[in-house]
Amino acid sequence: MHMYDFNDLLPYKKWRQGQLQIAHSVYNSIIERKILLINYPTGAGKTLPVLIGALKASFENGYKIIYLARTKNQFQAPQRELEKINKKIKEKINFVLLYNRQELCLQKNLQKLPYEEFIGFCAFLRKEGKCKYYPLSSRLSDSNNMQCGDEIMNLAESGDYCPYELTKLLSKNALVMILAYNYIFDPRIREIFTRDFNVKFERSILIIDEAHNLPDIIRNILTRKLRREWISRAIKEIKGYYRGEDRASVISSLRCLYSYLKSLDKKVLEKGFSVLERDFLYNTLPSPTRLRKIGLIIESEYKSMLLFKSSYIRRIYEFTNYFFEYPYSILYAERDYNYAVIKISPIFFEQNVIKPVVESRATIMMSGTLPPLGYYTSLLGLDPVRSRIEELRIPSPLSHRVKLKIVKGVSSRYVERGEVQYRKIAQCIDAIFYKSREGIVMTVFPSYNYMRNIRLYLKSRPLLVERERSRLSEVVNEAKKYEKVLLLAVAGGKMVEGIEIKRGNRSIINVVVIAGLPIPEPNILTKNMLENVSVKVGNRELAWKYVYLSPAVMRIVQAIGRSIRSKDDSSIVYILDERATDEFIISQLTRYGFVPEVVELQALLK
Ligand code: SF4
Incomplete structure (x- = not known):
């Protein structure tokens, strides 16, 4: 690999105010294995120097760069800058964009399923040889010469290749991966992602864009919900597909749950929000083991009929499992249009959730509006000293x-x-x-x-x-x-x-x-x-x-x-x-x- 100076990687005539300082700080943090928080005004151009600092370290040491962005729109900034850098240097930087796997899926009838179920159906179709977009290996002989970035989707659609699998293949040569947050911060999705893409955090540089949103995003990822319509549909599912001895008692518990949710509507419509005691749910919810067992039976019925239907029992299981597993969570009802929805959210994040931030070679968290360091680290559960955190605040030049x-x-x-x-x-x-x-x-x-x-x-x-x-x-x-x-x-x-x-x-x-x-x-x-x-x-x-x-x-x-x-x-x-x-x-x-x-x-x- 080539050794580059910061200026070699700059695709413009000159640096904007503060950009070179950012590139140096990013590079040094990677060499010194640190977490770097960068506050630099939105729109002033922080993506470029962060990428340049990370690329320099990556070229020298072979680290992979994982760039996290929240929305598809936010994928564009790193993509644009990488394309410009590619025009400037001899060595081509391979990069891939990985949107949500479910959004990428070409089996349109799987797109409305909850993620867990989608993964289950996808695995089933692959195993049974029933997804025509998979596997790729027999049809793609040379992945090295393929394009990267958004072109994957076009290539996938024109050649009937699964875009996720195609990205997986391309990522072998990719120096930079641009991903949605949930690949890293949803522990269940992360497990699949790190296995599929052979990601080793200690050999990766993690860049988190719009990092001020991170605590809320993680909380949203971990929050489980319970909706009234899921309960009525779950009852129908049980009636249609489940013949176990406990059928009547599970239906009866679900009916109680339905009435309880209905009784919350008025309160929530008036106040918008209501804290709930745990006792009622504790005494009413069927056990997670039982719900899981019933959910699996129903899902296997669906699969055997090649029905890509949502299993509502599984959704209730997800909520119930979280409820019993995390007693120190917050239970509340919130207004969703004209109905109450019950939610359960973590009070603090377990170490497992933020593990990649700590375990990566270096983590760069950037934003135009980062909260004070002490607050931010306490929200995320990071120890500022043990995690070797540094902060770089550059006031707006404007x-x-x-x-x-x-x-x-x-x-x-x-x-x-x-x-x-x-x-x-x-x-x-x-x-x-x-x-x-x-x-x-x-x-x-x-x-x-x-x-x-x-x-x-x-x-x-x-x-x-x-x-x-x-x-x-x-x-x-x-x-x-x-x-x-x-x-x-x-x-x-x-x-x-x-x-x-x-x-x-x-x-x-x-x-x-x-x-x-x-x-x-x-x-x-x-x-x-x-x-x-x-x-x-x-x-x-x-x-x-x-x-x-x-x-x-x-x-x-x-x-x-x-x-x-x-x-x-x-x-x-x-x-x-x-x-x-x-x-x-x-x-x-x-x-x-x-x-x-x-x-x-x-x-x-x-
Ligand atoms: S292999 Fe790809 S296209 Fe097929 S179901 Fe899974 S994600 Fe969808």
Whole structure:
């Protein structure tokens, strides 16, 4: 393999501010076997230097690079940069993209199954020789000359090859694998993946993009659900395919469970969320062993008829098994449209879940909005000293283009919520909109509910509102029709996470209003997190700030990021909440390179 210098791998004329420093830090972390947390603004170009640092170490030592991204869209950034690097250097970097195996599957009738069942059916079809897309080996003689990246899908479809198996074959020569998070953080999927792709973490460099999402993503992966319609379908399955002696008693337990879920609807529709005692489920749920046995019988019936049907008993088994296996989990009901869904989530992550982060040669976790180190490591259950963690924070090179004002005399505190508060906030937004120049005034609320309450008192027009199901493209097109418009969005929502509205090279979001500090709602999840983090950091007050204030800062920074997309942009940001003058919040905002100025409400309304 060639030895490359950092500049040899750079496909552009020059480095952007901070990029060379990132490339060096990544390289050094790999050589020194460390975990590196990189905070560098979104859109400023961190993918490239991270890849360059990792590629240099990889060329020198033969490590594989595993790059994790959340969505297919996020696969594009590393793919694009690798293609550019490939044009610059002689040696071709082989890379593969591995989407979710089920999404890749060409047997369309398997796509709606739960993942576990899909894996079972796929294995069955392969074993019985009933999947025409498998095996490949007899039909593909030379995999070395095949293309990589997205072209795999085209090649697979044109040649009737299973895309997953094709990727597996290609990955033998691949230096970089770009994957979805669940291949690494779902222990069941990881086991199959590491076996299929012969992955050894100690010889791999793990890169995690948008790493601020990691704790939530892992929690989602591990959360198990129980839905009412699954129970009624499971009862039908048992009636149709199961003749065991315990048939009547299992059906009776499932009926009790169904009634219980129905009784939760009203409570959840009113409050959106309800913590549950474990006793009822403990006494009602059939044993996991029994459910598993019945599920296997039903699934084998399905397979023998070549029916690719979902086994609902298996879903109930998954939930039940988790319920009995993890007594220290959180049990709650949540609203899903007009019904209650029961969920069970882990309070903390077992070491097995984050094993790849610790065991890899080096792990690079990058984001534009990483929480404070102590908080982040306690959420993930990482020991900052034993895991040899280092942090690199590079403030936004464009932060000086933002005028950040915190308005005193106004707040969105829960205890003060009501007409007086809503009117005051609406009055501030109207005043800001009135004074602003052309373009978009993006106003970000802590929640949809809060937005609805304030909206009643807003006089400014024209007005565009983000709804729970709004599409980004629709909002962008609509907003561009106006010279000046007030856009109402929600912190942590689609708009704030992903919207970019430009004319030419410039963002037309010129003003951002944070209409109330976007603090997470106190609920059973955040309360448990607070307990957990308090123990880990040994300071309850600091833990409170981590759990409630640091996500608020992260959301504010995300919202500001929508207005500054290039060096030609500038914006004014107002935080309509005096709680943002808290020392912790100011210090966090300063770390991102912003210089907050405190202004009085009267001055704003003048
Ligand atoms: S072998 Fe491939 S195409 Fe066939 S069922 Fe499995 S994933 Fe689908």
